[in-house]
Amino acid sequence: MSPKSKSEIRKLRPERSEGSKLAWSGAGSAAEDHPTAALLIEIGCEEIPARFLTAAQTDFGSALVNALGEARLLPEGAGAEPLFETYATPRRLVALVPRVLEKQTAQVEEVLGPPVKVAIDAEGNPTKAAESFAQRNGVRVQDLARVNTAKGEYLALRKTTKGLPATQILSEFLPRVVLGMTFPKSMYWVAKAGPRFVRPIRWLLALLGEGKQARVIPFEVAGVRSSGSTYGHRTVARGPVRIKSFKEYSTKLRQLHVEIDPEKRRERVCSECKVLLEQTKWRVVPDPNLEDWIVNSTEWPKGLVGGFEQRFLQLPREILITVMRDHQKYFAVEDKAGKLRPLFLTVLNVDGDPKGLIRGGHERVLAARFSDAEFFWKADQRVPLRDRQAALEGVTYQAQLGSYAEKVRRMKNVAREICALLEPNGGFYPYQEQAVLRTVDLCKCDLTTQMVAEFPELQGIVGGLYARSQGEEIPDVPEAIYDHYKPVGLDDSNPRTVIGSIVSLADKLDSVVSGFAVGLEPTGSSDPFALRRAANGVVKVLVELSLPVPLRALVEKAVHQLNVNWNRPQMEVFSSLINFFAERLRYYLESARGFRYDTVRAVMAAGWDVPADAARRAEALEKIRDSQDFEALSVAAKRIKNILAKSASAADWQPGEVDAAALQAGEEKALYQAFEEVRETVNQHRQAGEYEKALKTIARLRQPVDRFFDKVLVMAQDAALRANRLRLLGKLDELFSGVAHFAEIAPAPQNVGASTKVKVTSEK
Amino acid sequence: MPGLTFQELIFKLSQFWAEQGCVVALPYDLEVGAGTMCPETFLRVLGPEPWRVAYVQPSRRPADGRYGENPHRLLKHTQMQVILKPPPADVQDLYLKSLTSIGIDLRHHDIRFEEDNWEAPTLGAWGIGWQVVLDGLEITQFTYFQQSGGLDLEPISVELTYGLERIAAFLQGTGDVYQVCWNEKVRYGDMRRAEELELSVYDFEAASPETCRTLFELHEGEASRLLEEAADDVTSDPARFPLRKAYELCLKCSHLFNILDARGAISVTERASLMARVRRLACDVARVYVERQSGTQSPLVEAEPA
Known part of the structure; x- marks a missing residue:
């Protein structure tokens, strides 16, 4: 060697x-003993997209600190002092490491x-x-x-x-730290062979030490040489300005109209929103995403209130807010009753608007946008939704799956099927089916309107608003159209009505099933048609509306009616769909509902075809599983399963009724009696969906089961006796498995109390 | 003080960019959807030669037609297109100076660069950049080209596309584009409203889809024929190959596609395939251009060493 x-x-x-x-x-x-110094790095950029800024800020900080650690430039035991601080504005990523070793450790x-x-x-x-x-x-x-x-x-x-001086090491690795950063979307600005970053890098500030000790760390990225200077606000105060310390850096930048700390900018935005509206008693319509965007797209935020003509308030609130928020990045303003007022609040990136020029500009632009929306609203109404169905033939849903008209036909079949599955269980009436089918007919028609062409994010909502204003005769239909894209994610709310929910189900089921049929199923992180989200929606609606709908039958119907080029056997598609939905249900129960993974596994092993039912069983099991009786019983259940599994292969017994007469006195008979006593009750509870009661009743078997295993040898020499005992265990297994397979439940750690155990397992 | 007239705006911007070493070219004499489609951009951003150009380009988007009734939307609007290849390090500042040159005092306005990446699928072109927003009004598309004609760009070019009607309306403080003063006496509406109405009527109603489709195929066929012959014939002088004609034919297809689209005459599957057909022509042209161009000198090389 x-x-x-x-x-x-x-x-x-x-x-x-x-x-x-x-x-x-x-x-x-x-x-x-090792002297340390503060390290301040600022990457000056052209405007970084607001949506990337927060991640870029933290990524830069951790990349820098990791590199410092690897280079042996961080002191040990830095104590309570924060290891590093990061800041960001659209034009800069900033990291401050207060204590960096002047020299590498040996x-x-x-x-x-x-x-x-x-x-x-x-x-x-x-x-x-x-x-x-x-x-x-x-x-x-x-x-x-x-x-x-x-x-x-x-x-x-x-x-x-021996350790090298920090400046030398930093000069070597800083270019790699900067250019090693990754972004969801980055670019070239010199040539394909040149540097790649989120936006062009235009200056670099790199200082080690403070005051008289401050030194520039010399390095170069993309033809930009580092220096000890920074730049102020783009139009108000440019620079360059020499910097000698972090304190000076942040103060001087403030004088130059740059607040580097996003949280301080957020405070300013929030207080401006309050202060500016103080006298009106109104408030901005809260919008956390817009707030983030504003914080991440300004260096010097300043609020400004503008107004618009009263007549625009005749447009629906949804449209007014969308225009203001998505197109102009304005907050809408409402009164205490939640009614919009003819005002908006925008946040500038300059200190003020003493001449009112900026406000005038914004008001003109908003008036133009609103006039457009008004125009679309009126123009769209000339062709009511019901007359737009034919036009859906010309709107592509997906190349292999044809137009939206075809999608609507498929949705209709699925919706009919759901209604049929619901009716026998009561609570659902033919007139509702009529409303469902009407909603399906109309729900995609808004895709042909100018309003949705202009504001695609309002699909569904626009349709609902139009149906209402066009006097749709069947009640619930406008609301159902409005809601049918919901829930967009697990965090979103469900449609408000059962009509809307059924249409939402039909839409999403069709998307998933037809998507799988033509090979669009999600793989790894790629899910271009958002089929996971659609399937999550299906599961969520089924469970949260407690719809007694078997998924398998539904998926089967949806697969059968498809008229596509099957590139693999239908059965194969069907079974991958079933697996996919099982996985989505598991995800929903664990992530959205917070059930322990083994609870979910135990419940799903006992069947999940009706997701709402599986969820109710999980709820019950979760409540009862930490009781002592139940824990012991699930250990016994596992034992029973093992015995039965082994004996099944020996094939010297068949499941069947227990021969009561052949039971021996004592523990064996006692167990059988106990079983007979609870069996009916358990079944009644199960059928009534009273799973907690069913489980509690089952838990009463704990003692007889334990005693049985203590005293009775199942695998008796006598074949008849053995077979009878196995049949008894088979009966118990059957009873246990009706709600959940207890054997799937992981045994509780011995030395940990039940309450802490909950945390440990659920966090895994 | 009222702002610049429409024509003064054109003069000032042309003058400003001329001073930055841009060739002030003439508007292209074909229907285009954007100044990007003109050969002065589409072809010149390809290859290594430095290039600086500025030109006004009337641009047609049939689907945006509003019969001359909507004060903010035009079927044919006017762009000021600037290409800086390679872009200088202070390109953003340069752009801001151009705004100052047309009378926008940046100290009294709020100017923002908001993420907006640009893509022209029919040209195989895309870039990364921003929309420049002035007091809430989008006035310029600012793009670092990444690809054109399906080819990676070496070096990268910056494209600035000013929306002249909007800027003029902003400078003159009007909310109605037709009220913009073209000069002291003539309004934008006097110059253009009739044309907007007529073009809208044609593109939305009167255009014969059959004829447009036939024309599309004729132009496409002619372009393909030229490009195939060029590929087959390796003996003749490449400089004689009518490359720009092939490209013109491709642009004709692009415009006809837009009319068919506005007319609502494109079926489900047809749309994507028509776009792919135009893109193929554009990419073929780009490839031939780069091959032919290699080794030639740019007139700007001496004036401005790369």
């Missing part, structure tokens, strides 16, 4: 080698030589092996040390490499 092979070189840092048995006594054991390298038993002979003299190892490394044999390793005692050479 070559001594240069990597496995032989162990790099040690004295402070980091805790736990190692190596006795090491190098220089600088006390970190406090590095001790240990080069392992031959084992001592080979290198030192019986007389204690070095052998050839020891000499040649020393020679290869250019040292004398007596300079070698002995070290203990897991494999025994070895000769070793210890080399201490």
Whole structure:
């Protein structure tokens, strides 16, 4: 083995080698002896997209600190002091590391030589092996040390490499830290061969130390050389300005109309919203996403209130808010009753608008936008939704799946099926089916309107508003159209009515099923048609509306009616769909509902075709599973399953009725009696969906079961006796498995109390 | 003080960019959807030669037609197109100076660069950049081209596209584009309203889809024929190949596609395939251009070393 092979070189840092048995006594054991200095880096950019800024800010900070750590430039035991701070504005990413070592800590390298038993002979003299190892490394044999390793005692050479000055190391790795950053979307600005970043880098501030000690760390990225200067607000106060410390940096930038701290900018935005509307008693319509966007797209936020003509308030609130929020980035303003007022609040990136020029500009633009919306509203009404169905033939849903008209036809079949499945269970009436089918007919028609072409995010909503204003005759239909895209995610609310929910189900089921049929199923992180989200919606609606709908039958129907080019057998598509929905249900129960993974597994093993039912069983099991009786019972249930599984292969018994007469007195009979006593009750509770009661009743079997296993040998010599006992266990298993497979429940850790255990398992 | 007239705005911006070393080119004499489609942009951003150009370009988007009734939307609007290849490091500042040159005092306004990436699928072109927003009004598209004609760009070009009607309306403080003063006496409406109405009527109602489709195929066929012959014939002088004609034919297809689209005459599957057909022509042209161009010198090389 070559001594240069990597496995032989162990790099040690004295402070980091805790736990190692190596006795090491190098220089600088006390970190406090090492002088430190603050490191301030600012990457000056052209405007970084607001949506990337928060992640870029933290990524830059952690990339820098990781690199510092790897370069042995961070002091140990920095105490309560924060390791680093980060800030960001659209034009800069900033990281401050208050304590960076001026010099790298020394590095001790240990080069392992031959084992001592080979290198030192019986007389204690070095052998050839020891000499040649020393020679290869250019040292004398007596300079070698002995070290203990897991494999025994070895000769070793210890080399201490002195640390280099921080400035030198930083100059080397800072370009890599900067250009090593990744973004959801980045760009070239010189050439394809050139640097890649979120937006062009235009300046770099890199300072180590403060005041008179402050030094620029020289490096270059993308033709930009680092300096000790920064730049102020783009149009108000440009710069460059020389900086000597972080304190000076943040104060000077404030004078130059830049607030580097996003949280301070957020405070300003919020207080401006309040202060500006104080006298009106009105308030902005809260919008956290818009607030984030504003915080991340300004360096010097300043609120401004503008107005618009009263007549525009005749347009629906949804449209007014969308125009203001999505197109102009304005907050809408409402009164205490929640009614919109003819005002908006925008946040500027300049200190004020003393001449009112900016407000005038915004008001003109908004008036133009509203006039457009008004125009669309009136123009769209000329062709009511019901007359737009034919036009859906010309709107593509997906190349292989045809137009929206075809999608609507498929949705209609699925919706009919759902209605049919609901009716026998009561609570659903034919007139409702009529409303469902009407909603399906109309719900996609708004895709042909100018309003949705202009504001695609309002699909569905616009349709609902139009149906209402066009006097749709069947009640509930406008609302159902309005809601049918809901829930958009697990956090979103469900449609308000059962009509809307059924249409939402039909829409999403069709998207998932037809998507799978033509090979659009999600793989890994790629899910271009958002089918996971659609399937999550299906599960959520089924469960939260407690719809007694079997998913399998529904999916089967949806698959059968498809008229597509099957590129794989229908059965295969069907089974991957079933797996997909099972996975979505599992995800929903664990992530949205917070049930423990083994609760979910136990419940789903007992069947999940009606997701709402599976959810109710999970709820019940979650409540009762930590009781002592139940824990013991689930251990017994596992045991029963194992015994039955083993005996099934032996094939010397068949499941069936227990021969009561053949039971022996004592524990065996007692168990059977107990079983007979609870069986009916459990079944009644189950059928009534009273799963908690069913489980509690089952838990009463704990004692008889335990005693049975204590005293009775199931695998008796006598074949008839054995078979009868196995049948008894089979009956118990059947009873247990009706709600959940208890055997799936992970045993509780012995030394941890029930309450803490909940946390431990659910966090995994 | 009232702002610049429409024509003064054109003069000032042309003058400003001329001073930055841009060739002030003439508007292209074909229907285009944007100044990007003119050869002075589409072809010149390809290859290594430095280039700076500025030109006014009337641009047609049939689907945006509003019969001359909507004060903010035009079927044919006017762009000021600027290409800076390679872009200088202070390109944003340069752009802001151009705003100052047309009388916008940046100290009294709020100017923002908001993420807006641009893509022209029929040209195989896309870029990263912003919409420049002035007091809530989008006035310019600012793009770092990444690809054109399906080819990576070396070097990258910056494209600035000013929306002249909007800027003029802003400068003159009017909310109605037809009220914009073209000069002291003539309004924008006097110059253009009739044309807006007529073009809207044609594109939305009167256009014969059959004829448009036939024309599309004729133009496409002619372009393909040229490009195929060029590929087959390796002996003749490449400089003689009517590349720009092939490109013109491609642009004709693009415009006809837009009319068919506005007319609502494009079926489900047809849309994507028609776009792909135009893109193929554009990409073929780009490839031939780059091959032919390699080794030639840009007139700007001496004046401005890269």
